[in-house]
Amino acid sequence: MKRIISLILGMTFTFSSIIQNVSAAMVYAPDVNGHWAEKYINRLILSGTVSGYTDGTFRPDNNINIDEFVTLILKNKGEEITPSKNGYWAEEIMAKAQSTGILGSIRAENYSRPITREEMCVMLVNYCEKYLGLSIARSNQKFSD
Numbered sequence: 001m002k003r004i005i006s007l008i009l010g011m012t013f014t015f016s017s018i019i020q021n022v023s024a025a026m027v028y029a030p031d032v033n034g035h036w037a038e039k040y041i042n043r044l045i046l047s048g049t050v051s052g053y054t055d056g057t058f059r060p061d062n063n064i065n066i067d068e069f070v071t072l073i074l075k076n077k078g079e080e081i082t083p084s085k086n087g088y089w090a091e092e093i094m095a096k097a098q099s100t101g102i103l104g105s106i107r108a109e110n111y112s113r114p115i116t117r118e119e120m121c122v123m124l125v126n127y128c129e130k131y132l133g134l135s136i137a138r139s140n141q142k143f144s145d
Contacts, residue, residue: 001118007118014144030056031060049072065113065114067111067112069123073123073124074102077100090111100130104123
């Protein structure tokens with residue numbers, strides 16, 4: 001009798017896990033289907049790292065903006081991310097990034113513009129040094145973007 005109950009419980013947990021994964025997979029943005037990064041984007045959506053846009057799209061071929069990249073870093077850090085309700089959606093997010101040191105010396109008139117590789121690297125180095133305890137070697141190499 002205990003074996004039957006154990007078997008039933010095991011099957012129930014297995015099937016509920018499968019159903020949750022299948023139903024979660026159905027939540028993905030339709031514009032990701034067939035994209036070369038579909039598998040990776042879907043993993044990020046499932047983990048809660050990314051969510052896409054309020055209209056239900058993900059726009060996988062768009063450039064990522066500074067404010068969007070900062071949001072990813074802060075989510076990865078475990079910060080609670082709440083878009084501002086009035087005005088600029090990322091106002092509080094950018095203030096948090098500034099206060100935590102992730103932005104470093106990056107100042108922009110418009111954080112809704114596409115991020116450069118240099119800005120990404122600065123933020124990632126700041127994050128790794130401040131929150132992961134890593135020491136990153138510096139370089140004076142210049143890039144055109």
